[in-house]
Amino acid sequence: MSNEVKKKSPPDPNSAKFKLGKIATDAYVDAQAAKDRGEMIGWCSSNFPVEIPETLGLAVCYPENQAAGIAARGGGERLCNISEDDGYSNDICAYARINLAYAKIKDTPEQNMPQPDFLLCCNNICNCMIKWYENLAKNLNIPMIIIDIPFNPDYEVSDAQVAYVKAQFLEAIKQLEELTGKKWTEEKFQEVMEYSGRTSRAWLAATSEAKHTPSPFNGFDLLNHMAVMVTARGKKEAAEAMEVLHKEYLENVETGNSTFRAEEKHRIMFEGIACWPYLRATSTGLKSRGINMVTTIYADAFGFIYDDFDGMVKAYCNVPNAMNLEHARDKRVKLIKDNHVEGLLVHTNRSCKLWSGFMAEMSRQISEECEIPHVAFDGDQADPRNFSEAQYETRVQGLTEIMESKKGGC
Amino acid sequence: MLEDGERIIGTELLVAGIGTVGAEKIMETVLKKADLSCDDIDFVMATGYGRRNFDPAHGELSELSCHAKGVLFTNPQVRTIIDIGGQDAKVLRINDEGILENFMMNDKCAAGTGRFLDVMAHILQMPVNELEKRAELSGNPAKISSTCTVFAESEVISQLATGETVENVIAGICNSVASRVAGLAKRIGIKEEVFMSGGVAQNGGVRQALEKELKVPIKWSETSQMMGALGAAISAYEQVKKRGVLNE
């Protein structure tokens, strides 16, 4: 059994957790400060190339992160209702409903962010994003810059796709320069690229420490830390904080410690966005049975390693929701094998049609190839009305019992 | 209630609502009938949705494992178990060693569960066990397409209002449950023999519709509904055996 790492209070300012938390919080503060200085700020979709605003020195906020924060603090249903009252269907992604409501009411006790002057949208994550941002642009009467990265039905990204997307990256840079007066410099881009590479390498190294048994960390940590990977990869502080994270995990491996505060009896992979309104219920359901969620596709997805502009373009064409089923499956199979995963728990996320849609077939294939059980539960990343704790519990217990019986117990 | 892991010495069924009062009552009755007391019981294993709140239990096990154990105890050659219970529907896949290796449960809502049938029986004003007999008399099953229980209820009402026979509507209801569950079974993969456990196994209408959908014979027994409880009792015995102390 691994020893527990007790919570320190007050938090150690040199710890990765503190540093990463600060970067995530500072993103809102910095954007507000830029706005107060009279600079134009943007709202940006999560897989839009963060290197573009970063190199231009533009502050942006991420509605998906804000929506997750609002949902985790209990405001999801209230904001979803506001959008639904305005006529948005409750079938629309809850992040979109929460953000469209926030754009209207502009103030929530859970998490505020400054109002945007422009929008940066990329559909490599889903097409719901386009309509969501178009509505924002119309309601707020501000410009929207869109990069179209279509779903790639082939295993590899073709040169033609890179050329198609690269032209749009260049156009987006030009549009932003004209709009904000900021200038793109090659020197700054090189710096951002270098930090982004350092952050990504540290992230990949840290998450790969789950190969040890017991894992030096609780996989739920990744769900929190990934906010920094999404939004701040290209910043110096992010690179430094991720390197500290990796160092801490390495120390845990050496000393037999872990941020998973229980005996690690089983190791699973979690698939899907966290169920933010029920984070405690979902994590306790696992922890109480000694299940550590050692990995998720995020562990692989945010390792953006490239060495030039074209490489960056290609990386954005290769994000999880834009790649074909076989490629997406193989990435997961690798994570499962590398990290000695014994079961797959799939969040059938009612908000996220694309991701949840292909998981039914993908989990069947993964399960077959890796000879592990897979179990799906219904939920939603931000709308609390789509989850039942009793149903979740039964499924997780069933999964546990199968994993136990495979080890000769039960 | 199981003696020495092999003799069933008491069964009792109570369709009860919330809480653990029903389970407590069952335990009292089953002990009384067998002329035993709590002290004679080595291990109580709870299963089902209230399993964590039943105080007299020494352990708890999910209904998934319990149904698998119960069915394999009585029918060891079974490789696929379809269990349609009150709150959920599940398909269990058993490997060649007779161990539960994967399962699939209903998603999104109550469609395809026993509760769906309860609601339908209620609006048709007949006991749920009447559905089977009436479904057999259907010449041309009606199409009940809505997965939402409440919408299906209104569909039933309007079908009847437009002159559809009760028998055809009931057969349509059975088909609708069967097609939802068949979807789960196909996703996880059917391996013969197939056995149906849970209360709905008694409904021949659903059973036959499932056989038609899955194109395999489906076994069942009069005690299908008891398979979860039997599995729990078996695992209680396994626990006691592990511990090594048995009541005389």
Ligand code: SF4
């Ligand atoms: S639908 Fe899925 S991918 Fe799209 S914004 Fe919502 S959560 Fe993200």
